Amino acid sequence: MAELDLLRFLAALAVVAFHYLVAYASVWGDRPAELFPALAPIAGLGILGVELFFIISGFVILMSVWGRGLGAFARSRLVRLYPAYWLSLAAIAAVYGLTGAKALDPKLSPGEYLLNATMFQRLFKVTDASGVYWSLWAELRFYLLISILVIVGVTYARVLIFCGVWLAAVVGAQLLGNATVNEIVMPGYAPYFIAGMALYLIHKHGSAWLPWLYVAAGYGLSIGSALDRVHRRIDLAGFKNMPVTDLSVIITITLIYLVTALVALGALRLKPSRTLTALGGTTYPLYLFHSVIAVALIPLLTGDLPPWAVATITTLAAILVSYLVYSFAERPIQRLLKPRRRTQTPSAPAVQMEKTSVP
Numbered sequence: 001m002a003e004l005d006l007l008r009f010l011a012a013l014a015v016v017a018f019h020y021l022v023a024y025a026s027v028w029g030d031r032p033a034e035l036f037p038a039l040a041p042i043a044g045l046g047i048l049g050v051e052l053f054f055i056i057s058g059f060v061i062l063m064s065v066w067g068r069g070l071g072a073f074a075r076s077r078l079v080r081l082y083p084a085y086w087l088s089l090a091a092i093a094a095v096y097g098l099t100g101a102k103a104l105d106p107k108l109s110p111g112e113y114l115l116n117a118t119m120f121q122r123l124f125k126v127t128d129a130s131g132v133y134w135s136l137w138a139e140l141r142f143y144l145l146i147s148i149l150v151i152v153g154v155t156y157a158r159v160l161i162f163c164g165v166w167l168a169a170v171v172g173a174q175l176l177g178n179a180t181v182n183e184i185v186m187p188g189y190a191p192y193f194i195a196g197m198a199l200y201l202i203h204k205h206g207s208a209w210l211p212w213l214y215v216a217a218g219y220g221l222s223i224g225s226a227l228d229r230v231h232r233r234i235d236l237a238g239f240k241n242m243p244v245t246d247l248s249v250i251i252t253i254t255l256i257y258l259v260t261a262l263v264a265l266g267a268l269r270l271k272p273s274r275t276l277t278a279l280g281g282t283t284y285p286l287y288l289f290h291s292v293i294a295v296a297l298i299p300l301l302t303g304d305l306p307p308w309a310v311a312t313i314t315t316l317a318a319i320l321v322s323y324l325v326y327s328f329a330e331r332p333i334q335r336l337l338k339p340r341r342r343t344q345t346p347s348a349p350a351v352q353m354e355k356t357s358v359p
Contacts, residue, residue: 001263002269002270002271002272002273002276002277002280003263003268003269003270004056004059004060004263004280005276005277005279005280005281005283006270006276006279006280007052007056007259007260007263008053008056008279008280008283009279009280009282009283009286010049010052011049011050011052011053011056011283012049012053012282012283012284012286012287012290013046013049013286014045014046014048014049014052015046015047015049015050015132015287015290016046016286016290016315016318017039017042017043017046018043018044018045018046018047018049019046019290019291019294020032020043020290020294020298020311020314020315021033021035021036021039021040021043021046021311022036022040022043022044022046022047022241022242023047023237024103024104024291024294024298025237025241026102026103026104027103027104027294027295027298027299028298028302028307029299029302031240031241032241033240033241033242033243034240034241035307036307036308036311040243041243041244041245041248044230044242044243044244045244045248045249045252047229047230047233047244048226048230048249048252048253048256050135051192051222051226051253051256052256052260053135053287054135054138054142054189054192054193054196055192055193055195055196055199055256055257055260056196056260057139057142057192057193057196058142058192058193058194058195058196058197058198058199058200059196059197059199059200059203059260059263059264060196060200061142061143061146061196061197062146062154062159062196062197062200062201063200063204064076065146065149065150065154066154066204067154068150068154069150070147070150070151073143073147073150074147077143078337079334079337079338080334081119081136081139082119083329083330083333083334083337084284084285084288084325084326084329084330085119085136085288086117087285087288087325087329087330088130088285088288088289088292089113089116089117089129089130091289091292092106092129092130092292093113093129095292095295095296099296101295101296101299103295103299104130104131104291104295106127106128106129106130107127108126108127108129112126112127112129113129116128116129116133119133119136119137119140120137120140121133122134122137130288130291130292131291132287132288132290132291138186138189141183141184141186142186142189142193145166146162148162149162156201156205159197159201160201160210160211160214162197163194163197163198163214164214166185166190166193166194167190167191167194167214167217167218169185169190170185170186170187170190170191170194170221172185173185173187174187187221187225188225188228188229189225191217191218191219191220191221191222191225192218192222194214194217194218195214195215195218195219195222195257195260196260197214198211198212198214198215198218199211199215199260199261199263199264200264202215202261202264202265203263203264203265203266207265215257215261218257219253219254219257222253222257223249223250223253226249226252226253227246227249227250230242230244230246230249278323278326278327281323281326281327281330281331282319282322282323282326284326284330285321285322285323285325285326285330286318286319286322288322289318289321289322289325290315290318290322293314293317293318293321294314294318297310297313297314297317298310298311298314301313301314
């Protein structure tokens with residue numbers, strides 16, 4: 001779906017804008033919001049690009065598991081997630097191990113870097129090598145939960161039950177406030193995954209009241225979750241350095257749900273093209289690599305160029321590097337790791353039938 005490729009890339013660009021123009025004070029050596037006062041209120045909303053990723057993930061993962069077994073699903077996720085992730089982890093270790101870079105340094109030991117390579121470092125209370133890795137832990141937990149659905153078999157009715165139970169668990173977790181339950185249920189992020197799954201049901205089977213009810217519930221819960229996440233950032237940095245209003249957050253979440261609903265209904269379609277496919281493929285490396293590229297380039301360029309030129313060059317460099325990673329590293333590794341299909345040799349009766357049917 002070309003429109004999803006474009007949305008994924010725009011989500012990644014939103015996250016890049018948030019980090020480069022608002023969040024990375026230690027990289028710039030100054031508050032980015034003061035360097036880009038006109039852009040900061042909009043770029044600050046890029047923090048919600050991850051929320052768009054989560055809705056798309058709910059949509060796409062349900063699409064990918066339909067009719068597949070647990071082994072095929074697990075292998076597809078391993079092949080999809082780990083190659084680019086390992087490359088980004090190696091780049092991070094190289095930058096901090098071989099240069100004098102200090103900004104965003106996770107200060108990890110070799111053993112902690114190795115634990116990061118599993119992508120399960122948060123399970124062992126080990127710091128992420130990159131700040132962007134936090135969302136991958138949410139994705140992994142989503143995969144583990146949806147594996148239950150894959151084991152019992154994916155059907156329309158079972159997906160509805162799965163979403164309903166998860167939604168009820170989210171409400172229960174919010175009332176209970178238990179840390180372990182929250183870690184499993186993910187009340188802050190589950191509404192996006194659930195809404196994405198419901199939108200895929202609408203896309204695949206047509207509109208019905210219950211999937212739309214799940215989308216509406218996800219939307220309502222998402223507003224509170226998004227406001228909470230933005231408020232935490234404002235509390236940390238101050239409104240001057242994170243100039244994002246509640247109204248702009250609500251409008252952004254509303255637009256995210258509106259656009260993804262239009263995609264599900266088929267009202268927003270784009271013609272597939274190599275460009276959109278490349279943008280979709282570049283998205284994941286861009287999300288993983290943009291931080292380390294900022295650490296390497298922004299301090300080097302700052303002082304010689306105006307801030308807008310530094311941000312532009314760094315963004316273009318991040319996109320270029322990510323495309324090269326996708327084209328010349330990630331895709332070849334994925335092709336190598338994907339299982340090869342067996343070529344079936346026609347049986348003798350089948351061959352004979354083909355011969356006799358030729359006029």
